[in-house]
Amino acid sequence: MVNWLNRLYRILFPGKEERSGKYFHRLIWVGCLSVCVPILIAGLVYYQFAMERTKGQIIDESKSSLALTRDRAERIIQGIEKESLQLAAEPIINDLFTNRIVDKPLVWHLELINKILLVKNANDFINEIYFYTNQENIVLTNQYGGVELQEFKYKNDVEQLMADKNPLRWIYLPDSQQEGLITYFRKVPVVSTSANQGILAFQVEAKGIMRFLPDETDLFFKGKEMIFVSYPHSLGAATNQTTANRQMIENSPVLQKISEATNSIDSFYFTDEDGKESHYSYVKSVFGRTYVSVIPEALITERLVWIRVVTLLALTFFIILAVIFTYFSTKRAYSPVEQLIKHSRSLGEGLIQSNENEFDYIRACLDYLSKETQQLGSYMDKVQPTLRERCLQQLINGDYVLSTSLIQDCETYGLTVKSNYVIMVVEVENVIRETRFLPGDQPIIAFAVSNVIQELMEKTDDLKGYVFPYQGKGIALLQWSQDAEQSKLPERLIEFAHTVCESLKSFLSFDASVGIGRCYSHIADVPVSYKEAEVALQYRIYQDTASVLYIEDLENSKTRAVFRYPRDLEGAIVDSLSKGELAQAEQSLERFTKALQTSQSYNFIHQSYSVLLSAVITSLEKQGGSILDILEHNLFGQLESKQTSRDIIDWFTVVLFPLHKKLTEDSLNDTGQTAIWQVSQYIRDHCTEDLSLVHCAELVGMSPSYVSRLFKKEMGINFLEFVVECKVEEAKRLLLETDQSISEIAAIIGYSERNLTRVFQRNIQMTPGMFRTAYR
Numbered sequence: 001m002v003n004w005l006n007r008l009y010r011i012l013f014p015g016k017e018e019r020s021g022k023y024f025h026r027l028i029w030v031g032c033l034s035v036c037v038p039i040l041i042a043g044l045v046y047y048q049f050a051m052e053r054t055k056g057q058i059i060d061e062s063k064s065s066l067a068l069t070r071d072r073a074e075r076i077i078q079g080i081e082k083e084s085l086q087l088a089a090e091p092i093i094n095d096l097f098t099n100r101i102v103d104k105p106l107v108w109h110l111e112l113i114n115k116i117l118l119v120k121n122a123n124d125f126i127n128e129i130y131f132y133t134n135q136e137n138i139v140l141t142n143q144y145g146g147v148e149l150q151e152f153k154y155k156n157d158v159e160q161l162m163a164d165k166n167p168l169r170w171i172y173l174p175d176s177q178q179e180g181l182i183t184y185f186r187k188v189p190v191v192s193t194s195a196n197q198g199i200l201a202f203q204v205e206a207k208g209i210m211r212f213l214p215d216e217t218d219l220f221f222k223g224k225e226m227i228f229v230s231y232p233h234s235l236g237a238a239t240n241q242t243t244a245n246r247q248m249i250e251n252s253p254v255l256q257k258i259s260e261a262t263n264s265i266d267s268f269y270f271t272d273e274d275g276k277e278s279h280y281s282y283v284k285s286v287f288g289r290t291y292v293s294v295i296p297e298a299l300i301t302e303r304l305v306w307i308r309v310v311t312l313l314a315l316t317f318f319i320i321l322a323v324i325f326t327y328f329s330t331k332r333a334y335s336p337v338e339q340l341i342k343h344s345r346s347l348g349e350g351l352i353q354s355n356e357n358e359f360d361y362i363r364a365c366l367d368y369l370s371k372e373t374q375q376l377g378s379y380m381d382k383v384q385p386t387l388r389e390r391c392l393q394q395l396i397n398g399d400y401v402l403s404t405s406l407i408q409d410c411e412t413y414g415l416t417v418k419s420n421y422v423i424m425v426v427e428v429e430n431v432i433r434e435t436r437f438l439p440g441d442q443p444i445i446a447f448a449v450s451n452v453i454q455e456l457m458e459k460t461d462d463l464k465g466y467v468f469p470y471q472g473k474g475i476a477l478l479q480w481s482q483d484a485e486q487s488k489l490p491e492r493l494i495e496f497a498h499t500v501c502e503s504l505k506s507f508l509s510f511d512a513s514v515g516i517g518r519c520y521s522h523i524a525d526v527p528v529s530y531k532e533a534e535v536a537l538q539y540r541i542y543q544d545t546a547s548v549l550y551i552e553d554l555e556n557s558k559t560r561a562v563f564r565y566p567r568d569l570e571g572a573i574v575d576s577l578s579k580g581e582l583a584q585a586e587q588s589l590e591r592f593t594k595a596l597q598t599s600q601s602y603n604f605i606h607q608s609y610s611v612l613l614s615a616v617i618t619s620l621e622k623q624g625g626s627i628l629d630i631l632e633h634n635l636f637g638q639l640e641s642k643q644t645s646r647d648i649i650d651w652f653t654v655v656l657f658p659l660h661k662k663l664t665e666d667s668l669n670d671t672g673q674t675a676i677w678q679v680s681q682y683i684r685d686h687c688t689e690d691l692s693l694v695h696c697a698e699l700v701g702m703s704p705s706y707v708s709r710l711f712k713k714e715m716g717i718n719f720l721e722f723v724v725e726c727k728v729e730e731a732k733r734l735l736l737e738t739d740q741s742i743s744e745i746a747a748i749i750g751y752s753e754r755n756l757t758r759v760f761q762r763n764i765q766m767t768p769g770m771f772r773t774a775y776r
Contacts (some may be wrong), residue, residue: 031326036319043315058300059267059279064234065214066281066293072212073228074285076125077170080184080202081287083119087129088190088200096133097189097198109138109146116142125183132158133188133198154203161199172227172622174614182206182219192748216430222259226289229255258282258290259383262776269297388413389468392477393405394522396423396470398531403524405630410523419479422493422519423529426453426474426500429511429644442472449474449512452503456496457676477526480519489519490550497548513540513644516550522704538602540644568733570612574619586653593645606640609648613639620660633659675700676714679707680722687726693719728763731756735772742768 045162087093092112120142129139131147139152149155157173161183164171166761168186176183181204185201218230254270259282267281277297284290363411391409400406408416426449446469453476454467465478478496480489497514504510515536517529536549569592576585592612596605617630635656642648678698696719711719727749745768746756760768 005160028327029328031330032323035322035326039318039322043311043318047307047311050311051304054304054307055300058295058303060279061297062279062293063267063281063523065230066283066291068754069213069217069228069230069293070285070291072281073209074211074287074289075292076209077184077226077289078127078287080123080204083123083126083186084186084200084202085190087115087185088188093131093188093198093200096135101313105136109140113140113142113145116140125204125208126202127208128203129201130154130158130203131188131198132162133202134162135198157183157201161201162197166224169224170221173219176203180206220255222255224288224527225259227255228289228294229292231294255292258292268657271579280394306592324771372462372722388415388466391415392466392475393447393470396475396477396527398527400524406524415523416479417523418521419481419523420489420519420521421523421526421529422478422489423495423517423526424476424478424493424500425515425530425533425537426476426504426512427472427515428504429513442481443469445692446470446472446474446509448508449510452507453500456499456503460496462492475530480773490552494550501547512547513537514548516548518551530637535602538643563612565608568593569595570615573612573617575655578619580661580664581652582657582661589652591651593649597645604643609639610636616656616660620663630663673714676709676711677703679711681714683723683726686732687723691723724759725763727751728759730772731760731768732764735768736776 008091010753014253015463045054061194090112092108092115097107102165112131116131120126120129128141128143129140130152137149139147139149139158141152143148144152148157152158152695154173154175157175164185166187168184170182170184173181173183181203183201183203185199188198188200206219210219213228214230214232218229220229226444252270252272256270257270261282261284264284266283267279269279271277271279279295279297279300281293282290394400395406400409407417409415428445430448450467450469455475457463457465457476459468462478463478467474467476469475478493493516497516501512502513504512515533517532517536520526520529532551535553536551539549540546569588570590572594573585576582576588596608599605613635617635620630638651638655639648642651678700682699683691691706693704697707702710708719711722717725731745731749734740734748735742738745740748742756743753746753749756751759757767760766760771764771766774
């Protein structure tokens with residue numbers, strides 16, 4: 001397949017040379033296996049699922065047909081049995097057996113024949129009704145009137161019925177069966193008080209009943225049991241042969257097995273003597289009638305052929321599509337590797353030996369790069385900070401405790417002890433947010449900043465000094481002679497600082513801030529100037545727009561106005577977060593920041609943000625958040641590392657506010673699920689009581705409206721629907737397990753009988769009585 005795709009690719013793209021190696025072909029094979037194996041597994045799972053589902057559908061259809069057969073047949077048969085009982089209980093028949101009729105037999109015969117005719121004409125399924133008693137030798141029938149037994153058409157049937165010891169039953173009689181009639185007879189009198197006996201027989205045309213039942217339905221008798229067998233599905237001409245089906249079922253022991261079964265409803269597979277398997281479902285009625293549905297396994301197999309065909313075609317299509325997609329996507333993914341190898345060969349020509357195996361060639365390239373890296377590392381070691389720079393780093397860090405050692409080192413490294421010195425600290429803004437830098441790249445940034453400052457200093461004639469990186473910042477120690485005019489130094493320093501910021505922005509795309517300390521006349525005071533420059537940078541927390549911060553200007557312009565913590569804005573922020581309104585919280589945070597900036601105090605502003613963070617954490621804890629989960633994020637440590645107001649605002653909006661929302665939602669979800677579980681369990685346990693949403697909300701300590709929304713979200717249905725569902729389930733249990741009347745059951749669960757019937761019809765599409773009859 002892969003070689004064929006390779007040839008196809010060359011035909012479609014003849015201008016592209018194939019320089020692929022072993023790795024490319026392995027990559028294609030791995031890709032094909034990666035997509036084909038899941039497709040095959042998914043296909044097998046779908047095939048199995050579809051087969052089982054279709055089998056279930058066929059069996060369900062069979063059960064539906066069985067239920068239809070039972071309902072229709074029972075309606076017809078019970079109607080005939082009821083009419084037989086009513087006719088047998090007629091006073092005229094009872095009078096005969098109590099010897100109350102002693103004369104005028106013709107009048108009596110005519111009256112009974114009229115009643116028989118009324119019953120026969122009221123039911124289209126009855127073919128003939130006849131009455132016979134051993135007191136007389138006359139058969140009274142609707143068709144022939146009064147006939148001598150010896151001349152009656154069904155004489156043998158009458159004699160067999162008189163000899164039958166059963167008080168009533170359905171039966172195939174010899175003479176009647178030849179005409180396709182089945183007989184339901186009843187011994188009279190109904191209440192035996194006389195030695196005389198008679199029979200009342202109803203002849204019913206079997207085909208008339210079968211017309212109202214599903215196609216392919218047969219009727220059998222096993223002793224006293226009446227069995228209806230239906231074939232709800234047909235296999236064309238093979239299953240259209242009703243006679244063959246009848247012989248197959250009649251000679252099979254399966255009917256005997258069903259007759260002997262103790263379950264009233266069941267289904268099973270049975271293999272006949274020919275080795276053919278069929279699925280049988282049956283239902284037994286309380287009146288001794290059994291309804292059987294038969295589905296041959298051959299039918300199920302034929303119905304499932306399309307699933308096999310569709311699954312096979314779908315698998316074939318998706319596998320071909322996956323192989324083609326894998327080939328071209330692998331070709332596309334391999335293209336950068338191929339281009340890299342080509343470029344490496346062009347650059348390393350004569351340096352690295354070419355190899356057709358991609359891994360060996362890449363390994364050789366990496367070995368060569370490793371050697372070059374070691375050489376570069378050796379070179380970088382040579383350009384490490386000089387001894388003079390180390391001396392200056394120790395100086396601004398305050399490591400010189402004794403002035404004698406400082407003066408001695410200054411003489412050693414050529415530093416003037418008495419001169420005008422100013423420290424300028426340059427720090428790049430928002431390094432962490434710059435995606436082009438890693439967290440450990442600050443020393444490299446400081447080195448680049450120092451190089452820019454050094455180049456600018458070399459281009460000026462009036463500025464001299466030393467530049468070195470320190471703690472991720474660029475440090476410039478500027479020096480003037482003591483004869484220089486002091487009044488012009490601050491202006492020149494600020495001008496140079498602006499030049500540094502513009503150059504960093506232009507050449508390196510860095511946004512930088514510059515802090516400038518005061519000028520001192522002795523080198524021992526340089527640490528003081530450095531501290532002042534660092535303090536000047538702290539003023540960025542309320543002076544966002546200033547890129548150059550001179551300590552002298554900042555402290556002279558600082559006011560001592562009385563200022564109070566903006567507690568109302570803090571409350572607005574916390575309230576917005578509690579409601580999940582992050583946009584409103586961000587707007588309140590902007591107003592909070594502007595209010596703090598008017599204080600012009602770094603310590604006050606930073607501590608105010610810490611107080612705000614504490615308030616947010618307290619709010620989160622009140623809403624159910626775990627204090628351990630909150631403190632795990634080291635929020636105060638993160639806030640302490642932010643130096644500018646913009647960094648602090650960004651941290652609050654990007655980190656803290658989303659974290660507050662996530663932890664709050666997680667806590668609410670856990671609490672809500674537990675509460676709804678408690679409410680649903682309470683409803684199930686007390687479904688016979690009067691249940692209200694207000695009472696259930698009080699159980700879990702929540703408002704009714706919130707419980708209603710949460711209930712709909714967790715359970716998928718509203719509160720009232722769940723209560724009705726639980727009451728219906730309890731009513732179903734009582735209908736099946738107890739003998740209580742429907743009105744008593746309705747009262748138990750808090751409904752009237754009418755309401756219970758309406759709820760049953762809406763939920764399970766049948767009345768309580770029908771449910772008890774069908775499933776008990």
